[in-house]
Amino acid sequence: MKAATAAVMREIDRIAINEYGIPGAVLMENAGVAVVRHLETMLAPLSERKFCILAGKGNNGGDGYVIARHLANQGAKVKVFLLGEKAAVGGDARLNLDIIDLMGLDIIEITHERVWDKVKVTVTFADCLIDALAGTGFRGEPSDDMVQLIDMINAAGKPVVAVDIPSGVDADTGRVYGKAVQASHTVTLGLPKPGLFLYPGAECAGQLTVADIGIPAAIVTGQEIKQNIIMADMIGAILPRRSPAAHKGENGRLAVVAGSRGLSGAAAMTAAGALRAGAGLITLAAPASLQAVLAVKLTEVMTRPLAETSAGAVAQAAVQEIIGLASASDVLAIGPGLGCEEETRALVRAVVAAACCPLVIDADALNALAGYTSILTDCSALPVLTPHPGEMARLTGLSIQAVNADRVKVARQAAGEWGSIVVLKGARTVVAFPDGEVYINTSGNAGMATGGTGDALTGIIAGLIAQGLSSHDAAVAGVYIHGLAGDVAAAAGMVGMTATDLIKAVPAAMYGIKGY
Numbered sequence: 001m002k003a004a005t006a007a008v009m010r011e012i013d014r015i016a017i018n019e020y021g022i023p024g025a026v027l028m029e030n031a032g033v034a035v036v037r038h039l040e041t042m043l044a045p046l047s048e049r050k051f052c053i054l055a056g057k058g059n060n061g062g063d064g065y066v067i068a069r070h071l072a073n074q075g076a077k078v079k080v081f082l083l084g085e086k087a088a089v090g091g092d093a094r095l096n097l098d099i100i101d102l103m104g105l106d107i108i109e110i111t112h113e114r115v116w117d118k119v120k121v122t123v124t125f126a127d128c129l130i131d132a133l134a135g136t137g138f139r140g141e142p143s144d145d146m147v148q149l150i151d152m153i154n155a156a157g158k159p160v161v162a163v164d165i166p167s168g169v170d171a172d173t174g175r176v177y178g179k180a181v182q183a184s185h186t187v188t189l190g191l192p193k194p195g196l197f198l199y200p201g202a203e204c205a206g207q208l209t210v211a212d213i214g215i216p217a218a219i220v221t222g223q224e225i226k227q228n229i230i231m232a233d234m235i236g237a238i239l240p241r242r243s244p245a246a247h248k249g250e251n252g253r254l255a256v257v258a259g260s261r262g263l264s265g266a267a268a269m270t271a272a273g274a275l276r277a278g279a280g281l282i283t284l285a286a287p288a289s290l291q292a293v294l295a296v297k298l299t300e301v302m303t304r305p306l307a308e309t310s311a312g313a314v315a316q317a318a319v320q321e322i323i324g325l326a327s328a329s330d331v332l333a334i335g336p337g338l339g340c341e342e343e344t345r346a347l348v349r350a351v352v353a354a355a356c357c358p359l360v361i362d363a364d365a366l367n368a369l370a371g372y373t374s375i376l377t378d379c380s381a382l383p384v385l386t387p388h389p390g391e392m393a394r395l396t397g398l399s400i401q402a403v404n405a406d407r408v409k410v411a412r413q414a415a416g417e418w419g420s421i422v423v424l425k426g427a428r429t430v431v432a433f434p435d436g437e438v439y440i441n442t443s444g445n446a447g448m449a450t451g452g453t454g455d456a457l458t459g460i461i462a463g464l465i466a467q468g469l470s471s472h473d474a475a476v477a478g479v480y481i482h483g484l485a486g487d488v489a490a491a492a493g494m495v496g497m498t499a500t501d502l503i504k505a506v507p508a509a510m511y512g513i514k515g516y
């Protein structure tokens with residue numbers, strides 16, 4: 001599913017109106033009717049309900065007046081509060097405001113202090129609140145009046161239906177500067193906006209519905225929309241169907257370079273993630289002293305002992321062995337648990353520079369690349385990098401806060417600069433490509449915020465590449481399957497679930513998507 005930024009949505013509206021001749025008032029009518037249809041599914045019979053519509057002076061408020069008209073026609077009790085003066089409302093919104101004025105609906109301008117008591121009483125006795133304060137035209141921090149209204153809406157404990165976007169949420173980034181409406185439902189218009197999927201905006205949106213408002217499909221396909229939302233059907237189309245006559249050699253050869261003394265678990269979980277994602281033959285190369293324990297942990301994985309430093313990390317002397325292993329493999333996953341010794345870091349850089357198979361680079365291998373990201377642009381195949389925000393901060397020189405403030409922008413910029421696929425992990429993982437294409441993941445849950453889930457993701461993505469998926473498709477499908485496996489595991493209890501629970505749930509997640 002494509003997601004449109006506020007600027008792209010405005011351009012789509014402009015083309016629909018100016019080039020196709022669809023009057024803006026028709027789009028607004030369709031928008032308002034779509035919200036009323038949604039209210040019918042939630043609160044029928046509408047004739048027995050009381051609605052409080054909170055409208056701004058822009059077109060989002062205009063949608064609110066259309067909603068008010070249709071609700072009143074159905075016999076509902078409707079009160080409209082306008083954050084500003086009627087005289088300040090223009091265009092299609094004004095047209096619809098004038099209509100409900102002529103219909104005799106109660107429209108109260110919030111222009112002086114005395115009105116607030118009335119707002120409070122109405123909000124308290126309403127069955128449902130409609131947030132039509134602001135949509136894609138919202139900028140920056142809400143004004144004091146808007147904050148007061150948002151506080152009242154959020155404190156009311158009533159169903160809140162946001163029109164297009166919960167007011168106060170940035171449509172592009174999901175950021176909330178100050179306060180935002182906490183909606184129980186959002187009916188977004190035309191195309192969904194990225195900010196409805198990125199936190200904290202995603203949490204403000206509640207249950208999301210995308211409403212068709214009659215924009216010609218050709219306008220949307222004619223736009224270069226680079227934001228995508230990852231959904232199950234998209235992944236179903238990506239995953240290959242396994243031939244009934246398949247043998248292990250057809251499902252790829254995968255090498256993992258991971259682990260150091262005290263960090264054997266990271267290596268094991270990476271290999272197990274790849275195994276559960278369906279990779280055929282896996283070789284786990286790790287410091288020699290870990291071999292015995294890894295062989296016990298992973299019955300189905302081959303292990304390869306590597307030269308190690310006195311501290312039990314992979315030594316520089318292992319470089320040729322790893323490069324040789326990479327050339328005999330379809331994909332190499334490198335990084336989890338390698339540790340932070342400088343000798344190991346130098347080895348990672350040498351392997352990344354020389355390996356001729358696709359790479360999935362994670363954890364300590366990412367830290368080894370801080371200050372050396374230019375190596376990535378010379379990789380023979382597009383490498384997949386899977387940083388969490390801390391690793392991303394180290395790689396970019398930004399603070400973790402700056403990384404999280406606009407995850408899409410940061411991931412996209414890094415992917416372009418490094419000529420790599422960047423999987424920026426976290427709630428709503430973002431996958432960015434060098435051409436600016438971005439995918440936002442929708443699966444997963446807070447139970448996944450536990451050690452080892454990142455190692456599992458590295459294994460899953462590498463496991464999919466081993467089975468013949470392009471690095472592009474493997475990154476997109478990998479993050480979705482990983483989150484879905486987390487959701488499957490969380491069905492038995494979210495708090496306390498482990499990365500191992502998630503890994504075991506990968507086959508069930510894939511079964512849910514593809515039926516195998």
Ligand SMILES: NC(=O)C1=CN([C@@H]2O[C@H](COP(=O)(O)OP(=O)(O)OC[C@H]3O[C@@H](n4cnc5c(N)ncnc54)[C@H](OP(=O)(O)O)[C@@H]3O)[C@@H](O)[C@H]2O)[C@@H](O)CC1
Nearest residue numbers: 013028056057058059060134135136137138139141142143
């Ligand atoms: N034809 C179309 O295009 C269609 C558009 N459609 C709908 O229009 C919406 C876009 O409409 P838009 O562009 O008029 O802006 P909109 O979201 O109403 O926001 C402006 C309002 O927000 C206010 N405001 C902003 N920042 C603020 C702040 N920090 N703090 C406080 N207030 C702030 C601003 O106040 P002002 O700055 O004027 O004082 C003004 O009142 C879109 O989301 C969809 O719902 C549909 O009907 C389909 C057809």
Ligand SMILES: [K+]
Nearest residue numbers: 131134165167
């Ligand atoms: K809104």
